[in-house]
Amino acid sequence: MLLFIVVIAACSRTPNNNVGMTGVGNTGPGGGAPGSQQEFLVSVGDRVFFTTDSSSLTPEAMATLDKQAQWLNQYANYRILIEGHADERGTREYNIALGARRSSIVVNYLVSRGVNAQRIQSKSFGKERPVAICNDISCWSQNRRAVTVVQ
Known part of the structure; x- marks a missing residue:
């Protein structure tokens, strides 16, 4: 009986290792x-x-x-890559150009909001890296995007 009580007591203790709700240290619920x-990914969106x-x-x-x-202005130590993407419709060349315009407009917008242009690179992937694959608007709309990658 004494052994049973000791085992139950040991299991009910929470070690003091500063692990938060996310299991990743003292980070708060889900945000890093x-x-x-x-x-950045969870709280801001990429x-x-x-x-x-x-x-x-x-x-x-x-x-x-x-x-x-x-x-990005608060955490100025990061460089970023803006990836421009397009859906699968259209030619490869058209979609590379469209992805480049999309990444460029995002770069210009971030710079207009005070982000140092020297920290930003951009690249177009056109239709080469879809996140959703199907012949439907639900997939196409997910692929027409610009993604900010924190480096």
Whole structure:
């Protein structure tokens, strides 16, 4: 009986190892450590979406980019890569050019919000790296994007 009580007591103790709710140290619920790439992804968002054949920023995209700019200005030690992407429709050449316009508009927007241009690179992947593959608007809309990769 004494052994049973000792085992139960040991199991009910929480070790004092500063592991938060995420299991990744003292990071809070799901956001990653302040200034980490994980925090950027979860708290700010790493991608913006575009409409068909467009490189114009939507109001939702601008709101996300405003949060990105604020985070990037706070954590100026990171360099970033802006990846431009397109959906599978159209030629490879057209989609590379469209992805380049998309990444360029994001770079320009971030720079206009105070992010140092020397920290930013951009690259177009066109339709070469889809996140969703199907012949439907639900997939195409996910692939028309620009992604900010924190390096």
